Amino acid sequence: MKSLKKEIANTISKQVELDIAEIERLIEIPPNSDLGDYAFPCFQLSKAFRKAPNIIAAEMAEKLEKPLIIDKIISAGGYVNFFVNKGNFASAVLKGIAKEGAGYGRSDIGNGKTVLIDYCATNIAKPFHIGHLPTTVIGDSLNRIYKFLGYECVGINHIGDWGTQFGKLIVAYKKWGNKEEIEKNPIKELVKIYVRFHDEAEDDESLNDEGRAAFKAIENGDSEYVQLWKWFREVSIAEFKRVLKVLNVEFDSWDGESFFTDKMEPVIEELRNKKLLQESQGAQIVDLTQFDMPPCLILRSDGATLYATRDLAAILYRKEKYDFHKVLYCVATQQNLHFRQIFKVVDLMGYEWANNLVHVANGMISLETGAMGTRKGTVVYLDDVLNESVSKAMEKIEEKNPKLEGKEVVAKIVGIGAVKFSALKNKRMKDSVFVWDKVLNFEGETSCYIQYTHARICSVLEKTDFSKELDIEYELLTDDKSYEVIKTLALFPQVIIDAAEEYEPSDISKYLIDLVQSFNKFYHENHVLSSEGKLRDSRIELCKAVKIVISTGMGLLGIECPEKM
Structure with missing residues (x-):
């Protein structure tokens, strides 16, 4: 069903020449419930109507046709005030949820449009660490949200699998690597020798020269070096997929930087033909100083390409392959300038769809001891965090419900959900410090609180007879506490749309x-199972609706809800 504000806006639009979205924006909630549930201010209509706001409001209140959802319309000062018919409203909301079930809030607004979502972007031979958590779960949630709204979605993990660091890694492997140890524990062993390389290079600069030469050998197709690079890539991706499976995150494409190495020359040539390339100290750049940005470096003075070159090639390739409506890059705020530059270059190339390239920036996660860094070995592996969280969840279950059936499965659902929700509960741009005690706190505004409520409702419904058709009297759900729940349920479809438009899964987290x-x-003020007759049936119906919306909302965040806890 439509939101209340939208229903009222549609009614008002028949009397005033304003866009429905503008009317909806102007609608307010009165400070005093005696003045109704919603109010529309008429002050800005004075000039067009050539009347005082209070006269306009009085005339509108008299002429407006009441939809079934509205009980009474009056004027007060310069406002038109609307009183909701709580019984009809409860009926419309709860019948809608019962009919649509898990599809409540689903839409076809994205029908025929493809959205690419580029997220996670792990680097091969480097750890999948806690810093990757925001981009991974935000991107995954947006993927789920957009699909729910009818879009065709393509999830892309644009892995970092090209560059001088792989030459350095090969040098490190040939000096200190152990094939058997790497096969057993790929990422941690590769990181160990990578860290050692940088420690040694601080005293021996020639190591960096060896690293550059080794990467040049990869570029030139040296069979031994290419084979090592492919091996590092394969074992890394296998490890990433293992961790992603725990997170219940999947990708449609794993095309990384190396995939675009043979697709850059046409882009460079196009930039040259469109007179966008300029020489600067031997390098090739696109001058962006008139847009208050430093130049976008396309080719180094030695002819080497850069991230920007590969990203431009990726954009044009993706447009040709997918004909996308929009591309979302879920990447940390540190890359703000990079994306501003490449989006502007695409714009200067004459592609009008450049404004459909969106950097969905997220804040950074740091440790209590400071920022993380692979070179220094100061990282917290995401795998370790997930395992610890599941272990903590099991401790809670053993403490509160030791006889719970399938508690290992429940502990996994709760533990993984706690870590994911920690990155989805706040606005995505907010920086955060990773503190074990806070992330693993199962009290307060956490996923565990939501999951526990879901399990509590499941317990209530388990004691009812589902085969019986309930006889609902919606007027029995007009008390303040019931009405607040129903009003909140009615907001869900719009919350999903807002989350998509603002690229903000936290809108759904906060809503839940x-x-x-x-x-x-x-629940604390109204006895459900001990109620009798139609009152009991009506309250059970409300519980069923809340369970559906919790499950659907958490699903859009990529988090499961157990039926028992």
Whole structure:
């Protein structure tokens, strides 16, 4: 069903020449419930109507046709005030959820449009660490949200698998590597020799020269070096997929930087033909100083390509292959300038769809002891975090419900959900410090709180007779606590759309916290199972609706909800 504000905006639009979206934006909630549930200000209509706002409001209140959802319309000062018919409203919301089930809030607004979502972007031979968590879970959630709204989505893990660092890694492997140890524990062993390389290079600069020469050998097709590079890539991707499976995250494409090495020359040639390339100190650049940005470096003075070159090649390749409606790059704020530059270059190349390239920036995660770095070996492996979280969840279950069936499965669902929710609960641009005690705290505004509420509702419904058709009297759900829950349920479809438009899964996280808080207030003040007759049936129907929306909302975040905890 439509949101209340949208329903009221549609009604008002028949009397005023304003866009429905603008009317909806102007609608307010009165500070005093005696003045109704919603109010529309008429002050900005004075000039067009050539009347005082209070007269306009009085005339509108008299002429407006009441939809079934509205009980009464009055004017007060310069406002038109709307009183909701709570019984009809409850009926519309709960019947809608019962009918649509897990599809409540689903839309076809994206029908026929393809959205590419570039996220995770791990580097081969480097750890999948806690710093990768935001981009991975934000990108995955947006993938789920856009699919729910009818878009065709392509999830891309644009892995870092090209560059001088791989020459350095080959040098490190040939000096200190052990094939058997790497096969057993690929990432940690590769990181160990990579860290050693940089430690040794601080005293021996010739190592860096060896690294550059080794990468040049890869570029030139040296069979031994290419084979080592492919091996590092294969064992790394296998390890990444193992961790991603734990997170329940999948990708449609693993085309990394190396995939685009043979696709850069046409882009460079196009830039040259369009008079965009300029020489600067031997390098080739696109001058962006008039846009308050430093030049975008396309070729180094030695002819080497860069991230920007490969990203431009990727953009044009993806447009040709997918004819995308939009591309979302879920990458940390550190890359703001990089994306501003390449998007502007695409714009200067004359592609009008350049404004459909979006950097969905996320804040950085740091340790309590400072920033992380692979070269220094100061990283927290995401795998370790997930295992620890599952272990902590098991401790909680053993403490609170030791006889729970399938507790290992529940501990995994709760533990993994806690880590994911920690990166999805706040606005994505917010920086955060990774603190074990906070991430693994299962009290307060956490996924565990939401999951526990879901399990509580499942327990209530388990004691009811599902085969019986409930006789619902929606007027029995008009008390303040019930009405608050129903009002919150009605917001869900719009929350999903807002989350997509703002690239903000935290909108759904915050909504779910609000929903379970309002439900738990209802649950504590209204006995469900001990109620009788139609009152019991009506309250059970409300519980069923809340369960559906919690499960759907958490699913859009990529988090499961156990039925028992």
